Each structure stands twice: as structure tokens, then as C-alpha cells.
Amino acid sequence: MLFKVEMTVRVPPGFDPQEFERLKAKEKAFSQDLQRQGIWRHIWRVAGLYANVSIFDVRDNSHLHDLLMALPLYPFMDITVAPLCRHPSAIHEDDR
Template sequence: MLYHVRMDVLLPTDMDVDTVNELKTTEKALSQKLQEQGKWRHIWRLAGEYANFSIFDVESHEELHNIMMSLPLYPYMKVEITPLLRHPSSVRDDDS
């Protein structure tokens, strides 16, 4: 199942810099592992914002939920999730 996910990161302005750096480092490692596994298919930074658009390819709503909850920055995110379906006018037979 494909999902479009918008993640806006809202870190407290008074959060300790070392804590912020540790969260970002851990988040990056996990996101890259998920990308290598094919579960986090795409990630795009939104210019001028601490946010991204991502495409996830997972087996279920529950799997996506568990992935999102495992992200170190999740407690500091506003997340919008949209399930995706193939459009009948698409010229492609796959997700390329």
C-alpha cells in the first residue's frame, strides 16, 4: 500500500542542541534503513520549511503507524497521511 505523508517537524526552541543533534542523527539512520528496505520509497524536503513529503510502501495501515511511531522525531511532528490508489488514467502499469 502506498501512502503520501507530510511531516512537519516542530522542535521546541529551548531544546538542548545536543538532544536535537542526537534525535536528527538517529532519525536519519532509521529513515535510510527504511529506504534501503523499500518501505520509505521517496523523501523530499520542502523548501523553506522544516518539513518533508514522503512516499511509504508498506503492507498495512498498522505497519505505517508502527513506523511513524518509531521515528525519534515523531513526538515533535505534525503528520498528515493520505493513502494512495492508482489513478485509472495512468499510463503506467506499476508505481514507477
């Protein structure tokens, strides 16, 4: 199942900068592993914001929920999720 996931990171004022750098490194490794597995299909930065728009390919809603909850930066994120399906006017059968 494909989902569009929009994530905005909001770090609380005064949060320990070294701890935040540690969490960012864990987040990067976790997200890149999911990308290698083909689960986190696409990730785009939103210009001017600490935010991204991503496409996930997961088994079901619970699978997506568990992955998002496991993100090291999850406690600092505002997340919006939308299910996706192929548009009948699409000229490609894949995700190009």
C-alpha cells in the same frame, strides 16, 4: 499499500541542541534503513520549511502507524497521512 505522509518538524524553543542533533542522526539512519528496504519509497524536502513529503509502501495501516511512532523525531512532528491508489489515467504501471 501506498501512503503519502507529510511531516513537519516543530522543535520546542529551548530544546537542548546537542540532544536534537543526536535525534536527527538517529532519524537519518532509521529513515535510510527503511529506504533501503523499499518501505520509505520517496522523500522530498518542502522548500523553506523543516518538512517533507514522503511515500511509504507498507503492509497495512498498523504497519505505517508503528513506523511513524518509531521515528526518533516523532514527538516533534505534525503528520498528515493519505492513502494512495493508482490513477486510471496513469501511463505507467510502476511508481516512475
